[in-house]
Amino acid sequence: xxxxxxxxxxxxxxxxxxxxxxxxxxxxxxxxxxxxxxxxxxxxxxxxxxxxxxxxxxxxxxxxxxxxxxxxxxxxxxxxxxxxxxxxxxxxxxxxxxxxxxxxxxxxxxxxxxxxxxxxxxxxxxxxxxxxxxxxxxxxxxxxxxxxxxxxxxxxxxxxxxxxxxxxxxxxxxxxxxxxxxxxxxxxxxxxxxxxxxxxxxxxxxxxxxxxxxxxxxxxxxxxxxxxxxxxxxxxxxxxxxxxxxxxxxxxxxxxxxxxxxxxxxxxxxxxxxxxxxxxxxxxxxxxxxxxxxxxxxxxxxxxxxxxxxxxxxxxxxxxxxxxxxxxxxxxxxxxxx
Numbered sequence: 001x002x003x004x005x006x007x008x009x010x011x012x013x014x015x016x017x018x019x020x021x022x023x024x025x026x027x028x029x030x031x032x033x034x035x036x037x038x039x040x041x042x043x044x045x046x047x048x049x050x051x052x053x054x055x056x057x058x059x060x061x062x063x064x065x066x067x068x069x070x071x072x073x074x075x076x077x078x079x080x081x082x083x084x085x086x087x088x089x090x091x092x093x094x095x096x097x098x099x100x101x102x103x104x105x106x107x108x109x110x111x112x113x114x115x116x117x118x119x120x121x122x123x124x125x126x127x128x129x130x131x132x133x134x135x136x137x138x139x140x141x142x143x144x145x146x147x148x149x150x151x152x153x154x155x156x157x158x159x160x161x162x163x164x165x166x167x168x169x170x171x172x173x174x175x176x177x178x179x180x181x182x183x184x185x186x187x188x189x190x191x192x193x194x195x196x197x198x199x200x201x202x203x204x205x206x207x208x209x210x211x212x213x214x215x216x217x218x219x220x221x222x223x224x225x226x227x228x229x230x231x232x233x234x235x236x237x238x239x240x241x242x243x244x245x246x247x248x249x250x251x252x253x254x255x256x257x258x259x260x261x262x263x264x265x266x267x268x269x270x271x272x273x274x275x276x277x278x279x280x281x282x283x284x285x286x287x288x289x290x291x292x293x294x295x296x297x298x299x300x301x302x303x304x305x306x307x308x309x310x311x312x313x314x315x316x317x318x319x320x321x322x323x324x325x326x327x328x329x330x331x332x333x334x335x336x337x338x
Contacts, residue, residue, distance in 0.1 A: 152284060
């Protein structure tokens, strides 16, 4: 079968590899219908930070159809459509025993701890698979995982009733966070991104208002106010620094971006203005909620897809994403395409 495998930082290859064998007890073999490219995939390609085995097949945002089940698998039948929980947790550490699988002491992710969805077939633990309606477009179903991340970030931020929320970064997670806020929050939503076309798209889909990370521009949009709630989804230390400068006192910033550098921070700024930074890692129990939202958000999610490609086109897609050559939010890989 065809798979796209990461051999090392900057070394991504489209290859012919053997099909997976019969799944082990507790595991399931899937025919992959669709898989999304995540910012963490790009980060790992550029830096090699999370390469624990090589070569490895990335792709943790995936949906597929059950082709075969191993022994001791219950509740999943051949032909069922599923989405994958990206978190490969141990189940034995204190965090796992408390149900906080996203904080597992030995946490890995599909595509790193085991092969992922940038292939025609994949084998995964049954415990990581959630049923999804076969009526959902596979490209939309593949967005359940990043939608769960956005749901978790919004829950961690916990915006107060009616208060404005600023989302910095209109990539997949930032755009989906704006969509969640538009669907669940009763206050104004502002979005900022240096890619103006992408910011406009998110604004059109969600009803958010596009602003610059500038106090004057933001005050103009909020009748003289500054926001006390924000989501940082760029992973840019420069953007975070600018964001801190436009927050109201007693403000909260939910950090969900994957950063490529370190922040030169004066902690007195946090003390004197009582700012709080809230880390947001993956998700807890939000994947089920994300799957339940897919029918409601189906049209909006479809509009946020940048393009759908075959496996052969994946290396070029990485290059375009690194160059910022995209207007939509999510590139979806369809392994069944030529």
